[in-house]
Amino acid sequence: MNDKLKRIYIPMTETGFYILYCLQEENHGYNIGLQVKQMTGGELSISPGTMYGTLSKMEHDGLIYLVKTEDKRKFYHITELGYKILDLELARIERLYKNSKGELIGGTEHEKE
Amino acid sequence: MKKNKKENNPNILIEKQKFYISEFEQEAAWLSFMHREGWKFVSTDSLHYQFEKTEKEDWCYQLDYKENGVAEEDYIRMYADYGWEYAGQCDHWCYFRKQRMEGEDTDTTLFGDRESKLELCKRVVHGQFLRMLPFILLLPCVINLLRLAGPVDTGSPVLSTFIGIICWLSLGLFIFPMVIYLNQINRINKLIKELEGTK
Numbered sequence: 343m344n345d346k347l348k349r350i351y352i353p354m355t356e357t358g359f360y361i362l363y364c365l366q367e368e369n370h371g372y373n374i375g376l377q378v379k380q381m382t383g384g385e386l387s388i389s390p391g392t393m394y395g396t397l398s399k400m401e402h403d404g405l406i407y408l409v410k411t412e413d414k415r416k417f418y419h420i421t422e423l424g425y426k427i428l429d430l431e432l433a434r435i436e437r438l439y440k441n442s443k444g445e446l447i448g449g450t451e452h453e454k455e
Numbered sequence: 456m457k458k459n460k461k462e463n464n465p466n467i468l469i470e471k472q473k474f475y476i477s478e479f480e481q482e483a484a485w486l487s488f489m490h491r492e493g494w495k496f497v498s499t500d501s502l503h504y505q506f507e508k509t510e511k512e513d514w515c516y517q518l519d520y521k522e523n524g525v526a527e528e529d530y531i532r533m534y535a536d537y538g539w540e541y542a543g544q545c546d547h548w549c550y551f552r553k554q555r556m557e558g559e560d561t562d563t564t565l566f567g568d569r570e571s572k573l574e575l576c577k578r579v580v581h582g583q584f585l586r587m588l589p590f591i592l593l594l595p596c597v598i599n600l601l602r603l604a605g606p607v608d609t610g611s612p613v614l615s616t617f618i619g620i621i622c623w624l625s626l627g628l629f630i631f632p633m634v635i636y637l638n639q640i641n642r643i644n645k646l647i648k649e650l651e652g653t654k
Contacts, residue, residue, distance in 0.1 A: 355568075355570055357568065357570075357571075370533075371533040371536065372533060372536030372537060375537070387562065387567065388567065389537075389562060389564055389565055389566055389567035389568075389571070390533055390534050390536075390537040390539060390565055391517075391519055391564075391565035391566040391567075391571055391575065392566060392567060392568060392570075392571035393533065394530060394533055394534075395571055395574055395575075396571075411529060413532075414528045414529050414531075414532035415529060415532055415533070415536070416529045416533075
């Protein structure tokens with residue numbers, strides 16, 4: 343993976359993350375939006391401009407690929423490169439989460455009183 | 456400022472209105488206003504807007520900038536899935552509308568977050584720059600032509616003046632669109648700075 347892609351996608355925007363995460367299963371734009379809404383309890387809704395722009399950009403950068411077009415809807419799926427970026431991002435989020443809970447990275451746990 | 460011109464057909468209205476490229480939100484708001492007044496947007500050539508008479512309803516309009524200038528089937532389909540009706544295209548701008556239902560929480564924007572709105576503005580700047588590029592590239596040629604034609608002694612003052620006018624006219628024809636594009640880029644850059652909060 344080249345550094346340019348890393349710079350663009352890590353850290354990822356919240357919408358970018360959810361879209362890529364959902365594309366571990368083949369899906370199309372509007373449905374991804376619905377899924378994200380459901381996953382986040384309605385907290386995150388992705389508008390169509392954002393959805394279309396993100397999908398086009400991710401396809402162009404090789405993070406996702408076009409599986410099929412059905413009823414004029416484009417269905418995408420994550421690529422190997424997409425998985426690599428997703429894994430890096432997941433590791434980063436996990437670190438953030440652990441640190442925020444007072445855990446140190448490297449095994450040592452912060453002792454709570 | 457605003458001229459109303461009703462054609463013979465009372466169901467058609469043509470309005471003259473000028474929006475700068477950076478005023479896509481104002482343009483959308485104006486189209487929404489017109490719909491509430493009972494005039495449904497039909498088409499535009501960016502100076503004139505054609506409307507047809509309709510029920511006075513609450514529709515919100517939005518504009519999107521397509522860098523490739525093509526509203527593909529899957530693009531229109533996705534927006535339709537979200538409830539946005541494709542209302543037409545002028546140049547690189549695509550027009551969408553959606554009816555606002557009373558008591559319902561309707562998403563009234565194509566670009567919900569600041570990030571994607573910024574992306575839209577950057578696409579516009581990029582598009583405008585590409586359009587200006589041929590003028591920038593050809594400008595040295597025109598200037599060279601001027602330098603060559605300037606000192607040519609035709610022996611006839613009338614002919615020399617004529618050549619001179621043609622030369623300056625062609626330079627003007629080159630500079631004029633450049634100034635317009637630069638002005639538009641400048642306006643959209645201001646909007647970008649506002650969005651970035653670094654104004």
